Amino acid sequence: MRTHMCGELRPTDAGQTVSVCGWVASRREHGQNLAFVDVRDHTGIVQCVVDGANELRSEFVVRVTGTVRARPEGTANPNLPTGDVEVGDCTVEILSQAEPPPFPVADRVDADENLRLRHRYVDLRRPAMQRNLRLRATVSSAIRRSMEAQGFVEVETPTLIASTPEGARDFVVPSRLQPGSFYALPQSPQLFKQLLMVGGIDRYYQLARCLRDEDLRADRQFEFTQLDAEMSFADQADVIGVISATVVAAIRAAGREVADEIPRMTWREAQDRFGSDKPDVRFGMELVELTDAVAGTGFRALQAPCVKGIRVPGEAGMGRARIDRLTDQAKAAGAGGLVWLKMEGETLESPILKFLSAEEKSALPKALGAEPDDLLLVVAGERPTVDRVLGQLRLELGRPPVNEGGINLLWVTDFPLFEGLDGEGRPIPAHHPFTMPHPDDLDRLDAEPLSVRSQAYDLVLNGWELGSGSVRIHRPDIQQRIFSFLGIEPEEAQSRFGFLLDAFRHGAPPHAGFAFGIDRLVALLAGEENIREVIAFPKTQSGVDPLTGAPGPVDPRQLAELGLRVLPRPT
RNA sequence: GGUCCUGUGGUGCAGCUUGGAGUGCACGCCGCCCUGUCAAGGCGGAGGUCGCGAGUUCAAAUCUCGUCAGGACCGCCA
Numbered sequence: 085m086r087t088h089m090c091g092e093l094r095p096t097d098a099g100q101t102v103s104v105c106g107w108v109a110s111r112r113e114h115g116q117n118l119a120f121v122d123v124r125d126h127t128g129i130v131q132c133v134v135d136g137a138n139e140l141r142s143e144f145v146v147r148v149t150g151t152v153r154a155r156p157e158g159t160a161n162p163n164l165p166t167g168d169v170e171v172g173d174c175t176v177e178i179l180s181q182a183e184p185p186p187f188p189v190a191d192r193v194d195a196d197e198n199l200r201l202r203h204r205y206v207d208l209r210r211p212a213m214q215r216n217l218r219l220r221a222t223v224s225s226a227i228r229r230s231m232e233a234q235g236f237v238e239v240e241t242p243t244l245i246a247s248t249p250e251g252a253r254d255f256v257v258p259s260r261l262q263p264g265s266f267y268a269l270p271q272s273p274q275l276f277k278q279l280l281m282v283g284g285i286d287r288y289y290q291l292a293r294c295l296r297d298e299d300l301r302a303d304r305q306f307e308f309t310q311l312d313a314e315m316s317f318a319d320q321a322d323v324i325g326v327i328s329a330t331v332v333a334a335i336r337a338a339g340r341e342v343a344d345e346i347p348r349m350t351w352r353e354a355q356d357r358f359g360s361d362k363p364d365v366r367f368g369m370e371l372v373e374l375t376d377a378v379a380g381t382g383f384r385a386l387q388a389p390c391v392k393g394i395r396v397p398g399e400a401g402m403g404r405a406r407i408d409r410l411t412d413q414a415k416a417a418g419a420g421g422l423v424w425l426k427m428e429g430e431t432l433e434s435p436i437l438k439f440l441s442a443e444e445k446s447a448l449p450k451a452l453g454a455e456p457d458d459l460l461l462v463v464a465g466e467r468p469t470v471d472r473v474l475g476q477l478r479l480e481l482g483r484p485p486v487n488e489g490g491i492n493l494l495w496v497t498d499f500p501l502f503e504g505l506d507g508e509g510r511p512i513p514a515h516h517p518f519t520m521p522h523p524d525d526l527d528r529l530d531a532e533p534l535s536v537r538s539q540a541y542d543l544v545l546n547g548w549e550l551g552s553g554s555v556r557i558h559r560p561d562i563q564q565r566i567f568s569f570l571g572i573e574p575e576e577a578q579s580r581f582g583f584l585l586d587a588f589r590h591g592a593p594p595h596a597g598f599a600f601g602i603d604r605l606v607a608l609l610a611g612e613e614n615i616r617e618v619i620a621f622p623k624t625q626s627g628v629d630p631l632t633g634a635p636g637p638v639d640p641r642q643l644a645e646l647g648l649r650v651l652p653r654p655t
Numbered sequence: 656g657g658u659c660c661u662g663u664g665g666u667g668c669a670g671c672u673u674g675g676a677g678u679g680c681a682c683g684c685c686g687c688c689c690u691g692u693c694a695a696g697g698c699g700g701a702g703g704u705c706g707c708g709a710g711u712u713c714a715a716a717u718c719u720c721g722u723c724a725g726g727a728c729c730g731c732c733a
Contacts, residue, residue, distance in 0.1 A: 110693070118690040131693070142683085159691055167693085184684060187666055190694085194667060198725055251733030271733085298732040416729080516733045614726095625726065 085147060091128020093166050097152040102171065104130060105179070107209060108144045109189070111137045121176070123148055124189075126214045129164060131155075132171040143182035143189065143206075150174035197616075202630040204621055216618045219338055220606045224291060226337030227311050227602070230330040236289040236313060241276040243269060243293075248580055251516065252296035255306070263647030269295040272599060274516065275584055277314040278556055281595040282587045289313040291602065300625050302614045303548065303604055310551065314597035320539050320555055323596045324348075324495055327543065327553070331493065331600070338609045340491050346543075348495040355468075359475020361496060364547025366489035369394050369482045371474045374462060377447040383439035385421060388464035393423075394474050395452045396481050399459035400426040400433075410477060414463060419473040423462040427454050483547065487611030494544045498522065501538035510571040515540040517570055518563070518584075520555040533569065543600055545608055551600025558592040560585050 086105045093102065106125035113119040119137035122129045123146060132148045140146070150171040161167030186203045187195035191211045200207045207213055228238070247254045247268035254268035270276075272294045280288045292312040300306065311330070315322060328346045335342045347365075354363050357370045374391045381387060396402075407424055414422040425434040425448065432445060440448075452460050461477055463470045501521050502511035511533050513519065521529065522537035529536055539555035557563045563585060567577040577585065603615040616622040623629050643649065 110695090112692050112695050113689080114692065114695085115689045118692085120692055120695085122693070129693095133691085156691070159693090161693055164693080184665070188682075188694090196662085196666090196725065199666085201725095252731085274733095296732060299730085301732085302727070304732070513733060519733095624724090626724085628724095630725095 089127040090123050090125045090130040091165060093130050093152055093169050093171070095154055095168050098154050098169065100152050101149070102152055103147060103149040104132075104171065105147045106145070107182075107189075108140050108142055108146060110142070111140050113137055120170075121146075121148070121174075124209075126218075128166060130166045130169070130171060131161075131164075132174045132176070134174045134176055137176075139178070140176065141182065141184070143185050143209075144178055145180035145182065147177040147179055148174050149177075197624065198630050201622070201624065204631050208620065213617070216606070216610045216612065217620060219610055220602070220618050222337050223334045223606050223609065224602065226334045227291070227330055230333040231289040231311070231313065231326075234287070234326055234329065236287040236315075236326075237285055238290055239280055239285060239288050240290065241270070241273040241280075241292065245270050245276075248275070252298050255295050255297045258646040258648055260646055271296050272310065273312050274518070275581070277312060277597060278518065278584060278595065279587055281314055281316045281558075282590065282592045284316075286317075287313075287315045292599075300623065300627060303607070305603070305615060305619065305622055306627060308615070309602040310599040311602060312597075312599045313553075314595055316593040316595045318594070318596050320497070320541060320596060323553055323555075323598050324541065327551075327598045327600070328493075328495075331543065331550075331605070334605065335491055335609065340609060342491045342493065346493040346495055348497055350498040351496055351500065351537075352498065354496050355471045355475075359471040359473070359478060360547075361499070362542065362544045362547055362549045363475075363494065363496075364479065364483055365492050365494055366484055366546055367482045369396065369478045371471065371478070372452050374448065374451055377451045378444055381439075381444060382441070383436060383444075385423060385436070385439075386462070386464045388420075388466075388470075390467040390470045391462065391464040392470050392474055393448070393452050393460055393462035394478055394481075395454055396459040396461060397455070398457050399481070400428060400457040402426075402459055410461070410480070413480065414473045414477065417473045417476055418465075418469045419463050420465055421463075422473075422477075423464070425449070425454075425460040425462070427456050427458045427460070429456050479547070486546070486608065486613050489546065491608075492546050496542045496544055498537045499540040499542070500534065501525075501536040501540075502533055504534070508571070511569060513566075513570060514538065515552065515554050517566055517572070518554075518556050520557050520562075521566075529565070529569070539596070541598075543598075545605065548604050548608060550604055551598060553596065553598025555594075555596040558588060558594050560588045563588065 086103045088102045088104055090104045090106050104123055106123040109122040109124040109129050111119060111121050117135055119134050121132045121134055121137050121140060123132055132150060148171060150173050152169055153172050155168060155170050185206050186199055187193055189206060189209050193210060244257060244267040247256065247266060252271050254271065257267040257269065259265045259267060273290060273292050277288050290312045292310050293307055294310055295307045297306065313327065315326065332342055332344060351361055354361055357363070359371050371392050371394055374393050378386045378391050411422040423436055425432055427449065432449060437445065449460065454460055463473045499514050501514060501519065503514040504512055506512050515538060519538045519540050522539055525536040540552065541554070542552045543550045557566065564574065564577065603618060606618040607615045610618055612618060621629065621631065
């Protein structure tokens with residue numbers, strides 16, 4: 085049907101008779117006997133010269149046959165890769181007519197999200213969406229090649245699985261053959277990949293669809309795709325090596341530069357320096373320890389176990405309203421308040437000056453490395469709160485746009501095993517309950533559980549959590565001990581995860597794994613703030629697909645067959 | 656569950672603060688003209704329940720309340 089793609093014609097093709105197919109991108113008529121028609125396919129646009137184009141309209145699908153020729157002197161278009169040539173003496177076949185598009189098919193579009201999604205098939209024609217989806221395919225392909233080159237085997241795991249009421253909310257599918265019983269859609273293939281290790285697969289990977297029924301965000305959809313991997317007879321260093329190689333390969337396949345070696349940082353260091361477990365290391369403004377500098381202060385607001393601050397360069401002119409908003413934000417995040425100091429030239433200005441000693445007035449700016457016209461923000465309180473609050477303020481005040489600052493990968497290691505205590509004093513697992521504690525900390529499990537580190541690690545890219553992994557518990561005795569720690573009784577553990585514990589009694593190799601989100605990786609590589617831009621058919625924030633109308637009601641006969649009845653919505 | 660922003664011809668906006676006739680801009684659409692344009696140009700034209708519903712008022716796109724939709728965020732996401 086066609087001999088060439090629109091975007092590939094060049095002066096070297098001159099003289100050839102060609103056929104191209106695509107959509108009418110624009111039409112410029114110059115009377116009855118001359119018109120220019122730009123035809124677009126995913127490779128680009130080429131100008132076709134026709135006698136008349138009165139019957140053509142935007143987005144009509146056409147096949148154009150004609151002769152490639154250099155454009156006349158002075159009429160080349162340097163903005164177009166095909167701008168030195170045109171297709172002349174054209175015959176135009178209309179393959180399909182089209183209504184006027186609901187929004188312009190331009191590279192950049194500012195149309196309403198609902199409108200774009202309702203007409204996604206038009207939206208996808210836009211060069212930006214074409215680039216994003218093709219970038220995604222390039223990245224996926226590079227990931228597969230890298231994993232296979234490292235000896236990993238792709239294994240598919242089931243989509244209809246048993247619900248394990250742990251972590252995120254499950255999507256649930258009613259069973260017809262067992263009315264009243266339900267499948268769940270997998271939040272991840274976690275348990276299956278561990279079973280594959282017991283099954284001797286040794287190195288497993290999968291570009292796995294994961295589903296979680298939680299509220300949507302710019303970086304979260306109901307369904308998302310992960311590189312899911314697991315390896316036997318391997319430790320943390322092995323996993324980090326494999327995943328590092330694959331992520332670097334994927335980023336390079338996308339045409340971006342990245343170093344071979346990915347820096348590492350412990351969770352503790354990330355908290356101390358950045359107030360986050362996923363630090364954005366593209367900019368400074370690190371958290372500075374001030375506890376000693378104000379030890380013994382007479383100012384009550386700074387009498388706290390931990391005092392830290394950040395230096396906001398050049399923001400001494402910040403208005404009172406903005407500072408008040410930051411203060412509200414800090415309080416909402418748990419801080420008692422927000423202390424601010426301004427370097428008005430060389431002079432320190434602050435509402436709290438009268439409460440500070442002379443030593444403190446010089447020690448605070450010095451510790452923070454303050455320079456003229458800087459704004460200094462100080463928070464006091466319990467250490468985790470101080471870190472969290474300042475970490476948020478740092479992002480708010482300094483974070484660069486998504487497409488700036490290059491690609492900065494970072495491994496964050498030595499996460500705590502538990503992230504705190506629940507209402508009944510039981511530890512909450514920071515990762516998941518199959519995470520192996522750090523061997524050096526095992527003997528503190530009973531006495532100081534919150535100080536126990538785990539062999540869990542996250543991969544962070546420009547402040548986005550790309551993914552996480554861990555060394556898994558492969559011994560039933562340790563797994564039972566962790567379960568009981570989490571308040572999961574042996575009977576409950578048996579009923580929920582019994583199949584895994586059974587498997588571990590049949591010869592489980594030590595194993596470790598990882599999973600990271602493809603949607604987020606591709607979005608960052610595409611310079612997009614929102615993962616919807618790299619998903620062909622995403623859902624809106626309220627979980628609706630405006631194109632297909634999902635979710636919708638089902639036929640009453642379907643419900644009856646499933647033994648279900650829909651209750652009226654509570655009002 | 657909560658906070659904030661947005662909703663005005665097909666599209667993107669302005670108008671809203673300080674209520675006074677659906678007013679305006681750009682694109683698109685329809686018709687005519689035009690032989691070198693490329694977001695072509697010129698002339699003319701059509702197209703509106705100001706998301707929806709209440710309330711206040713002599714009078715509401717504009718003020719108030721509710722509601723729906725889209726977006727950002729908090730909660731949530733082991």
